Amino acid sequence: MKSGPYKRRERPSVFTERKREIALVVCTAVLLVTGLAGAAREVKVIVDDQVISVATTALKVGDILRQAGVELHEGDEVTPGVSERVYGSATITVTRAVPVTLAVDGREIKMVTTGPMVKHVLAQAGVLLRPDDKVSPGMEAGLTAGMQIKVIRVTSEVxxxxxxxxxxxxxxxxxxxxxxxxxxxxxxxxGVMEQKVLVTYEDGRPVKEKVLSSKVVRQPVSKLLAVGTRNPVRTLYTSRGAYRYRECYTMLATAYEPGPTSCGRYADGYTAIGMKAEPGVVAVDPRVIPLGTKLYVEGYGPAIAADVGAAIKGNRIDLLFETVEEALRYGKRWVKVYVLEP
Known part of the structure; x- marks a missing residue:
């Protein structure tokens, strides 16, 4: 009996086995992803402080945000990015940008930013601060919509x-x-004083000065002023005419006559300056009214200070009359005595 040729079965090679394993893993992964994509899962969307939970089968962040009703504006920051994919119970964060105005170096920059603080705005705008520069509000201040931020450049010089x-x-x-x-x-x-002064400027405007040193280079010379003390000339109008005078005294007036009754036994009819003793002559205190001064005595008339008396001191005046009777009749009274101009 004739038998046919014998064929031996060959075993698969190691390389072929490895290819089968890789194909199996890929198929399994595809099945898993397809299964996950087809099944809805919960994704949390955080917009500032608000948390929105959304059940979705979408994978792309942008699609999930649209499904959650979240509208993005210029400058808003999304983590993960809008074009990225998320799997499973993911969390998406949206940080809203706010409009701010930055004033610096004479410019006004309008921008939107997610901040969250003033210092982040300066960094975003590329503003470099010098040690003495000021920022208003402060660097750590939180941002609010419409905030006005001002950088004040501070410089100084001597x-x-x-x-x-x-x-x-x-x-x-x-x-x-x-x-x-x-x-x-x-x-x-x-005079002139020279000073070394530290001047501080804010945005080019001087705001403060501090004197560091000073020295007098020229002493001042005082002004010398003569001040008039004499009373001005005034005019006295009387029934006997007009008289020009500078001084007026209120004096206690008494009366005397030129004979021995008033002047003693040595009376010779002449005054202390050698004038004939007659009406119109009066005795004064020379320390108050110099002898020889022309006067006008209220209620008596024009007179000349030509005599003195032992009792006539200070603001007293003694008026000469012709007779004892007239002197006694006059008595004693307060009168105004005008010192007339020569």
Whole structure:
């Protein structure tokens, strides 16, 4: 009996076995993804402080946000990114951008940012601060919509200044000038002080000065002023005419006659300055009214200070009458005595 040829079965190679294993893993993964994609799962969407839970089969972040009703605006920040895919119970975070205005270096920059603080805005705008610069509000302040942020550039320099020093005014009484009048005897000269000053500027505007040192380079010279002390000329109108006068005294007036009754046994009919003793002569205290001064005495008339008396001291005046009777009749009274102009 004739038998056919014998065929031996070959075993699969190791390489073929590895290919089968890889194909099995890929098929399993596809089945898993397909299963996950087809099944709805819960995704949390956090918008600022609000949490929205959404059941979805979508994988792309942008699709999930649309399904959650979240509308994105310019500058909003989304984590993970809008075009990325998420699997399982994922969490998507949306940080809303707010509009702010940044004023710096003479410019006004309008921008939207997610911040969350002022310092982040400056970093986003590429603003570099110097050590003394100021920021309002502060760097750590939280952002709010419409916030105005201002950067104030602070600089300083030392400058030399000349400061004027005022002169004093010295007054000297002048009895030869009427009261209220003055005359410059020596003009005043201002002094000069040199100062080293630290000047601080904010945005180029000087806001503070600090004197570091000072020295007087020229002393001031005082102004010398003559001040009139004499009463101005005034006019006295009487029934006997008009009289010009400067001084007026209120005095206690008494009366005397030129004979021995009033002047003693040595009376010779002449006054202390050698004038004939007659009506119109009056006795005064020379320390108050100099002898020889022309006067007008209220209720008596024109007179001349030509005599003295032992009892006539200070603001007292003694009026000469012709007779003892007239002197006694006059008695004693207060009167105004006008010192007349020569």
């Amino acid at each position: 400058v030399t200044k000349q400061v004027r020093l005022a002169y004093r005014i010295e007054k000297r009484s002048d009895p030869s000038m009427d009261r209220g009048k003055t005359k410059v005897l020596r003009p005043g000269v201002e």
